[in-house]
Amino acid sequence: MSVPISLEFFPPKTPEGAAKLRTARRALYTLAPEFCSVTYGAGGSTQEGTFGTVGEILAEGVAAASHFSCIGATRAKTREQLALLRQMGVKRLVALRGDLPSGYGTGGEFHYASDLVAFIRAETGDEFRIEVACYPEMHPQARSPEADLQAFAAKVRAGANGAITQYFYNADSYFRFVDEVGRLGLDVPVVPGIMPITNSTQLMRFSEACGAEIPRWIRLRLQGFGDDSASIKSFGLDVVTKLCEQLRAGGAPAMHFYTLNQSTATLEICRRLSA
Ligand code: FAD
Numbered sequence: 001m002s003v004p005i006s007l008e009f010f011p012p013k014t015p016e017g018a019a020k021l022r023t024a025r026r027a028l029y030t031l032a033p034e035f036c037s038v039t040y041g042a043g044g045s046t047q048e049g050t051f052g053t054v055g056e057i058l059a060e061g062v063a064a065a066s067h068f069s070c071i072g073a074t075r076a077k078t079r080e081q082l083a084l085l086r087q088m089g090v091k092r093l094v095a096l097r098g099d100l101p102s103g104y105g106t107g108g109e110f111h112y113a114s115d116l117v118a119f120i121r122a123e124t125g126d127e128f129r130i131e132v133a134c135y136p137e138m139h140p141q142a143r144s145p146e147a148d149l150q151a152f153a154a155k156v157r158a159g160a161n162g163a164i165t166q167y168f169y170n171a172d173s174y175f176r177f178v179d180e181v182g183r184l185g186l187d188v189p190v191v192p193g194i195m196p197i198t199n200s201t202q203l204m205r206f207s208e209a210c211g212a213e214i215p216r217w218i219r220l221r222l223q224g225f226g227d228d229s230a231s232i233k234s235f236g237l238d239v240v241t242k243l244c245e246q247l248r249a250g251g252a253p254a255m256h257f258y259t260l261n262q263s264t265a266t267l268e269i270c271r272r273l274s275a
Helices: 015-031 047-061 076-087 112-124 145-156 171-183 199-211 218-225 229-249 264-274
Strands: 005-009 035-038 064-069 093-096 129-134 162-165 255-258
Touching: 005 015, 015 047, 015 255, 015 264, 035 047, 035 093, 047 064, 047 076, 064 112, 076 112, 076 229, 093 112, 112 129, 112 145, 112 171, 129 145, 162 171, 171 218, 171 264, 199 218, 218 229, 229 264
Parallel strands: 005 035, 005 255, 035 064, 064 093, 093 129, 129 162
Antiparallel strands: none
């Protein structure tokens, strides 16, 4: 690998899950990640697990970023949580709007992630490095790609230092997005989010929810493998390694792996990229 990498985890729900994640992290630290980030359930539902996992990563001597979503949150509660993160020695945040399950009203004081970024800057100055999300294939609720790009620009102008993309399997969508960001004069790194392919049912479900496109040829091949998990994994490694090679050759500044708390696929992709 000649570009820096970062790794994303979700907070485990059980002691067994926490033990498995520790084992996965130990293996993944051999990749010398620039930082590891931990997702945060919208509405603060995973706050304890998120901050707990972030604390463990810091104690392991690795830089950690806490994801932080603002939907449904109040300013007072957000201020308290920022104070807690500062106390823990967290220096990086991934600032998001988040999604509440349908049926929940927002009841919160922030509408968009740009409001959260502006609030964090107003409250804590430059204490945190802030990443935000971006969507080369457009966020599913955006009115248009142009409106989504402007929403991204608002997050950068509010003080974000960098961006991590939603995952995608079409490198052109990323390169086009990066060009458009450059045309707007936004000088921040746009790091591609990489989703290894290990389980096709799970991938289809995630992609349906977040609007990431699975190209037809990938979808058909995955369907053709049925429940032959070895073939899915082998095909997934080939496809995602090739994608990473294209991104690296095209100048991606770093890569952020959605590990789903597993180490094998990310390790193997990085091994192939280093070979
Ligand atoms: P925003 O930037 O606020 O955008 C949300 C929508 O509003 C977009 O359609 C945008 O175009 C539109 N919009 C923004 N500003 C305006 C405006 N001023 N006027 C009109 N429209 C506007 N979710 C979690 O719950 N927890 C996590 O830990 C988490 N981590 C993630 C990490 C990454 C790298 C990514 C890519 C996503 C992550 N998500 C997470 C998912 C994310 O919360 C959802 O995609 C959510 O729907 C949008 O969040 P956002 O921060 O991009 O929102």
